[in-house]
Amino acid sequence: xxxxxxxxxxxxxxxxxxxxxxxxxxxxxxxxxxxxxxxxxxxxxxxxxxxxxxxxxxxxxxxxxxxxxxxxxxxxxxxxxxxxxxxxxxxxxxxxxxxxxxxxxxxxxxxxxxxxxxxxxxxxxxxxxxxxxxxx
Amino acid sequence: xxxxxxxxxxxxxxxxxxxxxxxxxxxxxxxxxxxxxxxxxxxxxxxxxxxxxxxxxxxxxxxxxxxxxxxxxxxxxxxxxxxxxxxxxxxxxxxxxxxxxxxxxxxxxxxxxxxxxxxxxxxxxxxxxxxxxxxx
Amino acid sequence: xxxxxxxxxxxxxxxxxxxxxxxxxxxxxxxxxxxxxxxxxxxxxxxxxxxxxxxxxxxxxxxxxxxxxxxxxxxxxxxxxxxxxxxxxxxxxxxxxxxxxxxxxxxxxxxxxxxxxxxxxxxxxxxxxxxxxxxx
Numbered sequence: 001x002x003x004x005x006x007x008x009x010x011x012x013x014x015x016x017x018x019x020x021x022x023x024x025x026x027x028x029x030x031x032x033x034x035x036x037x038x039x040x041x042x043x044x045x046x047x048x049x050x051x052x053x054x055x056x057x058x059x060x061x062x063x064x065x066x067x068x069x070x071x072x073x074x075x076x077x078x079x080x081x082x083x084x085x086x087x088x089x090x091x092x093x094x095x096x097x098x099x100x101x102x103x104x105x106x107x108x109x110x111x112x113x114x115x116x117x118x119x120x121x122x123x124x125x126x127x128x129x130x131x132x133x134x135x136x
Numbered sequence: 137x138x139x140x141x142x143x144x145x146x147x148x149x150x151x152x153x154x155x156x157x158x159x160x161x162x163x164x165x166x167x168x169x170x171x172x173x174x175x176x177x178x179x180x181x182x183x184x185x186x187x188x189x190x191x192x193x194x195x196x197x198x199x200x201x202x203x204x205x206x207x208x209x210x211x212x213x214x215x216x217x218x219x220x221x222x223x224x225x226x227x228x229x230x231x232x233x234x235x236x237x238x239x240x241x242x243x244x245x246x247x248x249x250x251x252x253x254x255x256x257x258x259x260x261x262x263x264x265x266x267x268x269x270x271x272x
Numbered sequence: 273x274x275x276x277x278x279x280x281x282x283x284x285x286x287x288x289x290x291x292x293x294x295x296x297x298x299x300x301x302x303x304x305x306x307x308x309x310x311x312x313x314x315x316x317x318x319x320x321x322x323x324x325x326x327x328x329x330x331x332x333x334x335x336x337x338x339x340x341x342x343x344x345x346x347x348x349x350x351x352x353x354x355x356x357x358x359x360x361x362x363x364x365x366x367x368x369x370x371x372x373x374x375x376x377x378x379x380x381x382x383x384x385x386x387x388x389x390x391x392x393x394x395x396x397x398x399x400x401x402x403x404x405x406x407x408x
Contacts, residue, residue: 021399028172028272036300036331040391043368047389048396059172096179117183119176119270124184126268127157132398134391135271135407136300164308164408195308232315253319255312255406260320262404263293271407 022052022131026122027061034064035071037136038080045087053084054125058094058118065093065109078109085111094118158188158267162258163197170200171207173272174216181223189220190261194230194254201229201245214245221247230254294324294403298394299333306336307343309408310352317359325356326397330366330390337365337381350381357383366390 023044025037041053063069064077071077081091091112098105098114105114115121125131159180161173177189199205200213207213217227227248234241234250241250251257261267295316297309313325335341336349343349353363363384370377370386377386387393397403 019399021395023395023399026271028176040300040330043366043389044391044395047368047392051392051395058176094179096183117179119180119272120183120187122270123157123159123180123187123268127155127159132395133269133405134394135298136391162407164312194312230315232319253315255316255408256319256323258406259293259295259316259323259404263291263295269405 019130020050020052021048022125022129023054023134024122024125024131025053025055026133026135027055027057027064028059028118030060031063031069032072033061033136034077038064038071038077038084040134040136041084041089045084045089052088054090054092054131056092056094056115056118056122056125057112058097061118062093062097062103062108065091065112066103066107067109081109081111092118092121094121155266156186156188157184158261158265159190159270160258160261160267161189161191162269162271163191163193163200164195164254166196167199167205168208169197169272170213174200174207174213174220176270176272177220177225181220181225188224190226190228190267192228192230192251192254192258192261193248194233197254198229198233198239198244201227201248202239202243203245217245217247228254228257230257291402292322292324293320294397294401295326295406296394296397296403297325297327298405298407299327299329299336300331300390302332303335303341304344305333305408306349310336310343310349310356312406312408313356313361317356317361324360326362326364326403328364328366328387328390328394328397329384330369333390334365334369334375334380337363337384338375338379339381353381353383364390364393366393 027033027037044051057065069077092115093108093112095114095116126133163169163173180187193201205213228251229244229248231250231252262269299305299309316323329337341349364387365380365384367386367388398405
């Protein structure tokens with residue numbers, strides 16, 4: 001019994017030390033913020049190759065994930081999105097925003113997943129799945 | 137003893153799974169951010185009916201909670217504040233801001249509570265009361 | 273055994289209640305955000321004298337930590353930085369930003385520490401060291 005207990009204690013302690021860092025990037029502002037965030041995420045992946053990143057978008061934050069979206073330099077975002085998705089980054093788009101802005105789901109990048117509410121997803125990832133928060 | 141121990145372990149594990157999600161919305165920018173946040177909070181409550189939301193404001197973030205405040209469409213915020221308070225949302229205003237900007241407490245919406253420091257409250261809710269963070 | 277177990281349980285419970293609040297202030301915008309953040313941090317320290325604050329900067333967020341930096345009122349930031357460092361605040365600067373913007377390390381305030389990646393540091397402090405998050 002004592003041994004089981006100590007094993008569990010050690011397991012609990014090492015969970016914090018060894019656990020993968022999981023980060024939600026919260027994007028709600030628009031194209032300039034998205035362009036910055038893509039640079040941030042690339043740096044983040046280079047600095048911590050085991051990090052799990054989920055990008056949750058709502059409001060104008062979804063714009064870079066719509067077909068034909070271009071960054072402030074006039075280049076399409078599709079290449080960045082494909083590259084980051086290939087490195088394990090997930091993208092989520094708020095369905096409330098699609099409805100309010102009357103944007104068809106067909107216009108959302110195939111790499112992105114549609115969730116009922118962007119803000120509820122940002123909170124859920126932190127409260128239920130151990131994610132930490134970055135507002136780029 | 138073993139049974140008590142297992143019961144406690146199960147209780148600890150289920151705390152995370154079943155606990156209410158608690159979210160602090162951090163507002164420090166001004167009227168446009170407040171108008172966006174109100175829409176976000178309404179969507180959040182619709183998506184997760186058990187969520188607990190506390191809005192902590194300081195600096196220009198307090199403006200929408202002052203008497204006569206109007207949103208960018210020229211409508212008073214008082215209706216939104218009353219509606220959200222009725223759905224369990226709490227509003228907190230930084231007393232440092234009131235002092236620095238020489239705003240009388242009489243001008244603060246009756247639904248809002250005055251706290252000594254907005255930033256200390258945002259940190260305390262996360263560190264001591266299990267809240268997660270959203271910057272709208 | 274039972275006594276050890278209860279002692280550990282009480283210790284675990286009181287850790288949350290008594291632990292020092294640790295806060296990462298995330299700065300990525302530039303001089304106006306830095307000026308606001310300095311006021312916020314001063315208020316925070318006055319409201320909670322035991323709080324531990326680490327300021328992590330990247331992108332334009334590093335500007336106030338470079339030699340000769342002045343706030344929007346034309347006063348040098350060096351006095352604020354020295355004062356806050358004297359009160360225990362730590363400042364960290366993103367090395368990716370220094371490289372990308374071709375800023376020499378010699379220009380960084382001596383109170384600041386250079387870290388490989390600002391965003392990875394913001395995430396690490398939250399995930400591994402129990403910090404909570406504020407975006408000023």
